[in-house]
Amino acid sequence: MSMIQVNNLKKSFGDLEVIKDMSTAVEPSEVVCVIGPSGSGKSTFLRCLNRLEEISGGHVYIDGVDITDPKNNINQIRQNVGMVFQHFNLFPHMTVLDNLTLAPVKTGKLKPEAAEKKALVLLDKVGLAAKAKAYPGELSGGQKQRVAIARALAMDPKVMLFDEPTSALDPEVVGDVLGVMKDLAKEGMTMIVVTHEMGFAAEVADRVLFIDGGYIVEENVPKELFGNPQHERTKAFLSKVL
Amino acid sequence: METIIESLPMLWEGLKMTLYIFAVAIVLGFLIGLVMALLRLSPLKILNWIAKIFVDAIRGTPFIVQLFFIYFGLNSFSWVSLDKEWAGIVTVAINAGAYFAEIIRAGIQSIDKGQTEAARSLGLTQSQNMRHIVLPQAFRRMLPTITNQAIISLKDTSLLSIIGVADLTQRGRVIVSATFEPFTIYLALGVMYFVIIYLLSLLSGYLERRFVLR
Numbered sequence: 001m002s003m004i005q006v007n008n009l010k011k012s013f014g015d016l017e018v019i020k021d022m023s024t025a026v027e028p029s030e031v032v033c034v035i036g037p038s039g040s041g042k043s044t045f046l047r048c049l050n051r052l053e054e055i056s057g058g059h060v061y062i063d064g065v066d067i068t069d070p071k072n073n074i075n076q077i078r079q080n081v082g083m084v085f086q087h088f089n090l091f092p093h094m095t096v097l098d099n100l101t102l103a104p105v106k107t108g109k110l111k112p113e114a115a116e117k118k119a120l121v122l123l124d125k126v127g128l129a130a131k132a133k134a135y136p137g138e139l140s141g142g143q144k145q146r147v148a149i150a151r152a153l154a155m156d157p158k159v160m161l162f163d164e165p166t167s168a169l170d171p172e173v174v175g176d177v178l179g180v181m182k183d184l185a186k187e188g189m190t191m192i193v194v195t196h197e198m199g200f201a202a203e204v205a206d207r208v209l210f211i212d213g214g215y216i217v218e219e220n221v222p223k224e225l226f227g228n229p230q231h232e233r234t235k236a237f238l239s240k241v242l
Numbered sequence: 243m244e245t246i247i248e249s250l251p252m253l254w255e256g257l258k259m260t261l262y263i264f265a266v267a268i269v270l271g272f273l274i275g276l277v278m279a280l281l282r283l284s285p286l287k288i289l290n291w292i293a294k295i296f297v298d299a300i301r302g303t304p305f306i307v308q309l310f311f312i313y314f315g316l317n318s319f320s321w322v323s324l325d326k327e328w329a330g331i332v333t334v335a336i337n338a339g340a341y342f343a344e345i346i347r348a349g350i351q352s353i354d355k356g357q358t359e360a361a362r363s364l365g366l367t368q369s370q371n372m373r374h375i376v377l378p379q380a381f382r383r384m385l386p387t388i389t390n391q392a393i394i395s396l397k398d399t400s401l402l403s404i405i406g407v408a409d410l411t412q413r414g415r416v417i418v419s420a421t422f423e424p425f426t427i428y429l430a431l432g433v434m435y436f437v438i439i440y441l442l443s444l445l446s447g448y449l450e451r452r453f454v455l456r
């Protein structure tokens with residue numbers, strides 16, 4: 001069974017049809033990168049996968065569970081779907097450690113001591129064990145994003161969604177964040193990554209989706225999609241960004 | 243000077259009444275404000291309406307009229323019996339509540355949507371998000387405006403002397419009518435109010451520094 005199954009997804013904001021019809025599936029441990037022009041609906045697509053946006057039509061299944069079915073508890077489903085945002089969205093009034101332990105404790109997933117232990121392991125993993133007691137405002141952008149990744153991992157998600165995780169970062173720290181993501185991919189995390197980092201997509205992705213005009217125009221292994229794009233729109237886009 | 247020293251015990255009683263009414267009313271007012279702010283932001287239209295009508299009605303009418311309405315108006319029903327103090331507390335609480343509602347609503351709305359999105363994406367419920375993420379940040383941001391309203395409400399309590407609540411102002415009036423020394427007594431009252439308000443703003447400043455957003 002696919003980890004993520006998207007069937008005929010549609011999403012409109014009022015009259016604006018952002019996603020017209022998208023279907024795809026992501027297998028366990030697969031890393032999928034999503035590319036496309038600005039405003040093409042990459043973020044919207046990602047946000048439909050954990051229902052941060054209400055879906056206008058179609059179905060999304062996470063590990064076999066239909067996330068649009070009102071019978072299924074969306075909060076429960078979201079615990080399995082980690083999300084990392086372009087602007088980090090760390091909780092500024094809490095220490096780094098509390099950022100990581102809040103959700104596991106409040107959702108009843110872990111006892112406070114266990115959550116703290118896990119948080120310290122995760123911070124160590126992203127190279128920020130020394131920052132446990134710091135506040136987000138005291139961190140650099142690259143550090144913030146690594147904390148945000150650790151925060152999402154603290155819930156032991158089955159899937160991680162990344163929305164342009166390095167777009168707001170200074171170029172010299174982009175590598176640190178991509179490094180953490182590469183490690184995660186190697187460990188077998190199922191990931192969907194919206195990115196402008198074509199190098200990362202080429203190196204890490206199992207598959208790349210090119211989105212434009214409300215559709216998945218083309219999807220393929222990175223070598224093929226970058227080296228031998230089939231559609232005019234893909235070619236035009238790639239010629240601008242490569 | 244002698245007059246002031248002689249009247250100190252009475253002024254002290256008045257001060258205690260003023261502080262008591264203020265403390266109870268401000269806590270109630272804050273709760274009213276919080277509930278109204280959440281109703282105002284709820285997705286249910288009918289709840290928005292209730293909160294909006296409440297806030298507009300209070301903000302659009304004078305405090306004295308509200309006080310008379312509650313003390314004389316409501317008390318004219320046989321099934322209502324509010325003593326002076328409680329009529330005063332309720333009026334100050336409701337009045338402050340309407341202003342707090344707007345302050346809290348604006349405070350909640352000023353918090354970046356990304357905070358809620360991050361909280362919800364982690365599987366927190368909307369009420370957990372409110373309690374742990376949005377409200378704590380909003381309150382820090384609102385502290386100066388909340389203090390400002392608290393100071394206004396404290397000053398409003400002096401109007402309760404009109405219905406005979408034995409607060410600081412009322413005690414002052416009684417002393418003046420007995421001693422015929424309005425200048426000294428009202429000056430002393432002014433100083434006492436000023437000191438309380440000054441202490442309130444010190445407290446607020448302390449809280450702001452203590453909970454500074456990092």
Ligand SMILES: Nc1ncnc2c1ncn2[C@@H]1O[C@H](COP(=O)(O)OP(=O)(O)O)[C@@H](O)[C@H]1O
Pocket residue numbers: 013016018036037038039040041042043044045
């Ligand atoms: N909440 C919203 N309300 C209205 N329009 C929106 C909203 N979110 C996104 N859009 C619109 O949807 C389109 C796709 O946006 P987005 O998914 O952010 O694109 P991308 O991430 O590819 O740059 C844009 O035209 C954007 O203006």
Ligand SMILES: [Mg+2]
Pocket residue numbers: 042043044164
């Ligand atoms: Mg985007």
